[in-house]
Amino acid sequence: MEKVLLVRYTEIHLKGLNRPYFERALADNMKRALRGLEPKIEREHGRIYVRGISEENFPEAQERLTRVFGIHSLSPASAVDKDWETVVQAAAELMEKELESRPGKATFKVLARRSDKHYFMNSDEINRELGGRMLERFPQLSVDVHKPEIKLSVEIRDMAYVYCSEIPGANGMPTGTAGKASLLISGGIDSPVAGYMMAKRGLTLSAVHFYSYPYTSERARDKVVELTRLVSRYAGEIRLHLVPFTDIQMTIYEKCPEKETTILMRRLMMRIAETIAREEGAQALITGESLGQVASQTLEALAVTNDAVSMPVFRPLIGFDKDEIMDVARRIGTYETSILPYEDCCTVFVPKHPVTRPKLDELRASEAAVDFTEMIEKALENTEVMVIK
Numbered sequence: 001m002e003k004v005l006l007v008r009y010t011e012i013h014l015k016g017l018n019r020p021y022f023e024r025a026l027a028d029n030m031k032r033a034l035r036g037l038e039p040k041i042e043r044e045h046g047r048i049y050v051r052g053i054s055e056e057n058f059p060e061a062q063e064r065l066t067r068v069f070g071i072h073s074l075s076p077a078s079a080v081d082k083d084w085e086t087v088v089q090a091a092a093e094l095m096e097k098e099l100e101s102r103p104g105k106a107t108f109k110v111l112a113r114r115s116d117k118h119y120f121m122n123s124d125e126i127n128r129e130l131g132g133r134m135l136e137r138f139p140q141l142s143v144d145v146h147k148p149e150i151k152l153s154v155e156i157r158d159m160a161y162v163y164c165s166e167i168p169g170a171n172g173m174p175t176g177t178a179g180k181a182s183l184l185i186s187g188g189i190d191s192p193v194a195g196y197m198m199a200k201r202g203l204t205l206s207a208v209h210f211y212s213y214p215y216t217s218e219r220a221r222d223k224v225v226e227l228t229r230l231v232s233r234y235a236g237e238i239r240l241h242l243v244p245f246t247d248i249q250m251t252i253y254e255k256c257p258e259k260e261t262t263i264l265m266r267r268l269m270m271r272i273a274e275t276i277a278r279e280e281g282a283q284a285l286i287t288g289e290s291l292g293q294v295a296s297q298t299l300e301a302l303a304v305t306n307d308a309v310s311m312p313v314f315r316p317l318i319g320f321d322k323d324e325i326m327d328v329a330r331r332i333g334t335y336e337t338s339i340l341p342y343e344d345c346c347t348v349f350v351p352k353h354p355v356t357r358p359k360l361d362e363l364r365a366s367e368a369a370v371d372f373t374e375m376i377e378k379a380l381e382n383t384e385v386m387v388i389k
């Protein structure tokens, strides 16, 4: 008997002539996610099979694949010879394990699929035969075809595949199939979630973080590196750009109207991020903004921020409540790191009365009153790049 992982995928089904491209991308991403575990990946008729994983690496392989976008679900399966008694034996072994974890009575149903049309039984016959054999062997079982507790699946193909669990995948589209975008990442809860959501739609990510040493600490920076690493568990490799922002930030505080400082800072971040994105071959920016969450995220403020750049800006959290964002953060494992109490450069100097309805021409004028060109160049020159895997 051989253990294999049977992988089902999602929207790739819809992609018509491009389908092989998406399938190949998914298989490549799976291979990357399973690095070091020596997988053999085979594509076949709307499924992907992962073979060659050793028994002890099996749980690890499963866990890693639940973070690969494009996978709808996976089932650890026993692949055996199609000889009927061998199939029954494999099914019985699986059922035995399954019943160990649920003492007492249990209901079940057999779900057979046969793509080998020459097999000596059709699906209905397999269902009946195998169901009967299980009932004989395990007296605690009874059949429930509508709501069974255990679904025992058998697929007759090149071999027979037998399984009874289906683990949900991360869904979405394979990372890299939708192009590349740059995520503005802070140390907060929102931006890592925003990055996760856009990677889920198939984007490769790069990331840009602004820090204001010595007002923000080394540890605040480490936190952002760690958050990027957590996002990369789903999104794959991310090039993180760390941009020194102190000079620009101090200049804004010294020379611009206090109530406009946050918005001006946001505009300058966007401008710099756009320049980095272009150099990286990215075609869009991503932020963790959500409508009305803070003064700099009112409709007027977002319009003024947007005006600083010409690339599309994706804000996947725009219609999310904070609670909903926090739920996703917990699910993807970024929450615990995000709530560590290190300062972000946005929180260092917060104006007492920020504008909530900024006027575009006024903000443009405030920004134009200071020549930021050299400061921006210097920030770009001193930007550090880390490759996060």
Ligand code: ATP
Binding pocket: 183, 184, 185, 186, 187, 188, 189, 190, 191, 192, 208, 209, 210, 211, 269, 286, 287, 288, 289, 293, 294, 296, 344, 345, 346
């Ligand atoms: P988050 O939880 O992601 O920090 P937030 O609700 O605190 O978001 P703001 O601080 O107003 O919101 O920032 C809005 C967005 O601007 C962030 O989601 C992020 O995309 C970007 N941003 C904020 N601070 C930084 C920073 N220091 N470096 C890079 N991007 C930043």
Ligand code: MG
Binding pocket: 186, 187, 188, 344, 346
């Ligand atoms: Mg923030």
